[in-house]
Amino acid sequence: MHTYIIGIDTGGTFTDAVLMERESGRIVAVAKKPTTHHQLADSTGAALAALLQGAGIPLEKIGAVAVSSTLATNSVVENKGARVALLVIGYVRHFKLPVKAVIFVKGGHTIMGEEEEPLELHYLVSLIHGLKDEVDAYGVCAAMSMVNPTHELVTAKAIEMIDPKPVFCSHRVSQTAGMQERAATAGLHAKLMPIMEEYITGVQQAMTARGLSCPMVIISGNAGTISSDRAVELAGMTVASGPACTASFGAEQTTASALIIDIGGTTTDIAMIKDGQPLMATEGCKIGGWRTHVEAIDMSTGGIGGDSHVxxxxxxxxxxxxxxxxxxxxxxxxxxxxxxxxxxxxxxxxxxxxxxxxxxxxxxxxxxxxxxxxxxxxxxxxxxxxxxxxxxxxxxxxxxxxxxxxxxxxxxxxxxxxxxxxxxxxxxxxxxxxxxxxxxxxxxAFCELVLRRTEEQIENLVIDHLVQHYWGNSLTSFIAGRNDHPVLGVNFSLKIPLIGIGAAARYFLPAVASRLATTVSFPQYCEVGNAVGAALICKQTLADQTKPPVV
Incomplete structure (x- = not known):
């Protein structure tokens, strides 16, 4: 009988692994190893080896490996990762997104699914020939493709014939109006597909080397799971994988409301728990410069962590x-x-x-x-x-x-x-x-200044997350400069506590909590909290699959 689940979290600095007893949720063993970015199989394998050696259980008793990663999130925040050309088809107001190129092509359909204008195929072909040495992946978004995806499908086929690289079409995940958000969703998926492919390959190699043959699932941003064979084509769904695990771990710690803050080496992730349950983003998640239609935990991510460049x-x-x-x-x-x-x-x-x-x-x-x-x-x-x-x-x-x-x-x-x-x-x-x-x-004194500035940036991220959640607007520039104003001074306080997770949280959150006039706690296993969260989400998914149907 499969009695255990392994949770793995691959962060920008460390790769964490936990072994959880499926029935009780008890943590049996933990491991933490430095992430090897150039060869992810090495760090994942080292974490698995340390975990299994410490646990000493038969491999056949492990029912699943659930993996979470902030690599996708980090690549967006740091504006790294695959170079993407985003092809936007139809008559729309031009916009910018953080990709290699956003190119507008004639075509698209009406709200009734009728062709509004023929697809500019000759121009499209010349574009692809010009882009093929400059990009790693393509995103495609056509007007009203959720009603009629023909122009997206034709474009994807043209790319496949000329430059066989990853292509993602917006109609596959977004059925909601809003051209810029749909285009961002397609671009985000395309940007992350090569990263996810490399990551999954690395985990599978590590599992094989350690004799693990159980299924592997990827944690999605909405706190669900994606099978490993579909994770590449749905790569954008993993962009908030880390924060989803952050929220899941936090929800196990309280039945009230709290802010869960994960401070890693590269980023700080924030999610809110209300009445012991994670909150979902009502209009799709926003990360870095991307406002998307990707269903995810209501979260914020900022490029500040223990290994941020000073x-x-x-x-x-x-x-x-x-x-x-x-x-x-x-x-x-x-x-x-x-x-x-x-x-x-x-x-x-x-x-x-x-x-x-x-x-x-x-x-x-x-x-x-x-x-x-x-x-x-x-x-x-x-x-x-x-x-x-x-x-x-x-x-x-x-x-x-x-x-x-x-x-x-x-x-x-x-x-x-x-x-x-x-x-x-x-x-x-x-x-x-x-x-x-x-x-x-x-x-x-200089180092005290660096730590104080780091704490200020984390504090500002917390405040801006709450302002956006409750009022829908970002006050990033005002919040960041509020203490520099010659006349006006503004301080904020929180009415709910903080829960800290991540390797760097203990060093920064006590001061942040003090500045916000609240408290902070660090639960057991908080240093590997996202790995625990991944195992918890997998545990819940497996439990839901075994529930008898409602008659």
Whole structure:
């Protein structure tokens, strides 16, 4: 009999795994391993191996593996992932979305399903030929395709014949009016399909290597499950997978109302529990610059976490996030910090993965392969690349997992202040001292400033989530600058408690709770809360499947 469920959560920094007893919900074993972005099978396999070794149970008693991932969410927040061309068919007001290109093509149907204008097929074919070397996936959205999807289907077939890459059509998931939201939904699915394909392959390889043959399901953003064979085609449904597990874990902790806040290495996710139940987004989820028709938990995600990149410009202004870097304290084989680290172009070190195989070499990859690692400043001086061109090429290398970046982070600040001891404090201290000198502070005072700014950004994310939930409008710019106004000062307080989960939550949420005049708790297993949430959602799905039909 299948008596256990494994829950896995692949985050930007750590991969967590838990073994849950199906009947009681008791956690039998837990494991946490660093996420290996360039080879997800390695970190998933390491977490599974540690979990199974600690549990010591027969593999045939494991009935399912439920996986959640914030990789999709992170790629949207950091504006990384697949390069998408979004083809919008029909007469509509032009709009922008955070994709490689939004291209408008004549065609579309009326509300009655009749062709409003013939599909501009010759133009479409020339477009695809021009795009095929520039994009990784396509999204297609035609006017009134939920009534008549013919133009979307023809476009998808044309793409398949010319450039066989992932294609997603909006009519497959969105039956609601609203052209921009439907287009965003199609674009989001297309952006995440290659990421989900790689992720599922990695998990399946890890399961096979450990002798696990049970079914695998992916947690969807609406706190349901998707079978692994359908997860790629429904990749956009997983964009709020992590927050759904956050909400599920939080709902187990209270029968009242609370805000559940998951602080990871890359992002902070927020979901609200009302009367012990997660709230659903009434009009589809919004993440980053995407307002979609994807059904999901009512959640917010912001690019702030323990590994957010801390950078400083020439005027001494600090920026934290949204991109993640490997903390100085946690990176391997770094050259002496004093030799390369600083503000602006010296704030991050680009490290070339020695195992990377590039189909074609150019100035940038040749230089990085030869040097192994370099700052953007060093790259600019050696290759002549700079500005938008260099940023684009570096982003492309990171997207392809050819490089990773190191820099100063809130995690480094915690090391300097002796609040954690996971890596090399001397490297973190060296980085803090360099930036601190730029603004006339001690390294310790600078690190206190970094942590305070991180806490402020998390606090602002909480406030904006609640404002949007209750009033439907975002006040991001006002909230972020409210304490800088020369005349007006605004403070907020919460009437419900916070529940913290995630590896970094204990270091930031107590101060956030204090600023918001509320309390915060950290339940048992909160450090692996999303993995627990994944197992809980799977447990509920299996229970629903075995319920006798209502007569």
């Amino acid at each position: 950078s400083m410009n020439d005027k001494g202004h600090l920026t934290i996030g949204p991109n993640r870097v490997v903390p100085l304290a946690m990176a391997a084989d770094l050259p002496p910090i004093d030799g390369w680290f600083g503000k602006e172009e010296r704030s991050r070190l680009i490290v070339f993965r020695p195992e990377s195989k590039m189909p074609a070499e150019d100035r940038l990859t040749t230089f990085l392969r030869t040097q192994g690692q370099a700052t953007p400043e060093q790259i600019r001086r050696a290759t002549g690349l700079s500005g938008v061109t260099l940023d684009r090429d570096l982003e492309n290398l990171e997207r392809l997992q050819r490089t990773y970046e190191c820099g100063f982070t809130p995690t480094d600040a915690l090391h300097v202040l002796h609040r954690i001891d996971l890596g090399d404090r001397t490297r973190a201290l060296a980085g803090a001292a360099i930036l601190a000198r730029e603004i006339g502070m001690t390294a310790e």
